[in-house]
Amino acid sequence: MLQERDSTIAANPAARSDWTREQIAALFDLPFTELVFRAAEVHRAHHRAGEIQLCTLLSIKTGGCPEDCGYCSQSVKADSGIEATKLMEVQAVLQSAAQAKDNGSKRFCMGAAWRNPKERDMPAVIAMVKGVREMGLETCMTLGMLTPGQAKQLADAGLDYYNHNIDTSPERYEEVITTRTFADRLNTLDNVRAAGINVCSGGIVGMGETRADRVGFVHALATMEQHPESVPVNALVPVKGTVLGNMLADTPLAKIDDIEFVRTVAVARITMPLSMVRLSAGRESMSEATQSLCFMAGANSIFTGDKLLTAANAGDDADSAMFARLGLKPMEGEEPLRAMKAVGGCSGGCAA
Ligand code: SAM
Ligand code: DTB
Ligand code: SF4
Numbered sequence: 001m002l003q004e005r006d007s008t009i010a011a012n013p014a015a016r017s018d019w020t021r022e023q024i025a026a027l028f029d030l031p032f033t034e035l036v037f038r039a040a041e042v043h044r045a046h047h048r049a050g051e052i053q054l055c056t057l058l059s060i061k062t063g064g065c066p067e068d069c070g071y072c073s074q075s076v077k078a079d080s081g082i083e084a085t086k087l088m089e090v091q092a093v094l095q096s097a098a099q100a101k102d103n104g105s106k107r108f109c110m111g112a113a114w115r116n117p118k119e120r121d122m123p124a125v126i127a128m129v130k131g132v133r134e135m136g137l138e139t140c141m142t143l144g145m146l147t148p149g150q151a152k153q154l155a156d157a158g159l160d161y162y163n164h165n166i167d168t169s170p171e172r173y174e175e176v177i178t179t180r181t182f183a184d185r186l187n188t189l190d191n192v193r194a195a196g197i198n199v200c201s202g203g204i205v206g207m208g209e210t211r212a213d214r215v216g217f218v219h220a221l222a223t224m225e226q227h228p229e230s231v232p233v234n235a236l237v238p239v240k241g242t243v244l245g246n247m248l249a250d251t252p253l254a255k256i257d258d259i260e261f262v263r264t265v266a267v268a269r270i271t272m273p274l275s276m277v278r279l280s281a282g283r284e285s286m287s288e289a290t291q292s293l294c295f296m297a298g299a300n301s302i303f304t305g306d307k308l309l310t311a312a313n314a315g316d317d318a319d320s321a322m323f324a325r326l327g328l329k330p331m332e333g334e335e336p337l338r339a340m341k342a343v344g345g346c347s348g349g350c351a352a
Contacts (some may be wrong), residue, residue: 235282
């Protein structure tokens with residue numbers, strides 16, 4: 001069955017990279033129900049729409065980050081009360097991964113509050129990848145910027161995915177982060193791709209950006225020569241003491257507009273039909289109705305468990321209840337873009 005699906009996908013020229021901003025803006029402008037309907041059609045053409053991928057996050061090194069990302073509680077510039085920790089011991093990480101596996105998670109994502117990993121950190125990080133993989137879980141890491149050599153080391157250790165977000169549109173980027181550029185981010189993504197690791201890249205909605213910024217954000221991802229295998233769409237978790245948390249507090253922008261959030265998910269689904277679209281941060285304060293609309297609009301992956309990196313998450317009990325109410329099942333199969341590579345259907349661009 002999977003082979004049949006894979007060859008259908010491999011023959012499918014859907015993952016085009018020539019989207020214009022005007023085309024993406026026109027999708028955002030569609031009547032809401034029409035947009036969600038179209039996204040649901042694209043979703044069904046390429047994915048098993050009743051299945052949601054379950055991933056678990058662990059912060060392996062928390063706080064004290066020298067970067068100034070305006071949304072982040074872990075920046076040294078933020079007055080968020082998050083205490084800086086050292087890199088966790090490998091055994092403790094493996095224990096946590098075993099628990100995630102017991103709870104039904106298929107992927108274990110390890111995040112570190114670093115600008116970039118130091119060479120002295122690499123042996124421990126590599127041991128974590130190898131250990132988690134040996135348990136039969138897929139591995140993902142997000143450690144900040146990587147050199148080509150570090151990407152190769154992680155690939156050799158067997159790392160399945162690397163998460164590095166573009167976060168917002170190229171135009172808005174400098175208003176949110178000044179300590180590294182949009183081009184730096186793309187450079188790391190190139191290094192990850194070149195090393196043969198699957199790419200996970202997305203961003204945040206609800207940072208007070210304009211519709212045009214959301215168009216620019218999706219455009220930057222959808223015009224990549226090869227779309228990211230996973231696209232996390234985070235709703236800003238406004239944290240007191242961060243630049244954005246303080247700026248948006250007590251303004252009408254403090255809470256993301258649900259409909260606009262669902263629109264962004266739908267446009268990501270339509271423009272990157274073969275990618276996994278992950279409903280990431282912000283679910284804890286999102287109604288089940290809004291989450292359902294996101295699943296309808298093509299989101300097919302979530303983070304499970306009580307905690308993201310530092311912020312609260314919806315929690316396993318709430319998610320089990322939601323899955324039962326909605327008739328959703330945890331995903332067992334392979335991601336389309338990854339499956340295409342396995343059957344040799346994508347020789348680089350994956351574009352029409
Ligand atoms: N330090 C690494 C980096 O920045 O690449 C990895 C960890 S960082 C926390 C991963 C991503 O989480 C960020 O790029 C951002 O998109 C998302 N994120 C961080 N804080 C967030 C918040 N308060 N609300 C929503 N998303 C957030
Ligand atoms: C992503 O795009 N979202 C996750 C993951 N990649 C690493 C992180 C969300 C972090 C939310 C805020 C926190 O927990 O501090
Ligand atoms: Fe550091 Fe990552 Fe937070 Fe930016 S998002 S401050 S790089 S931990």
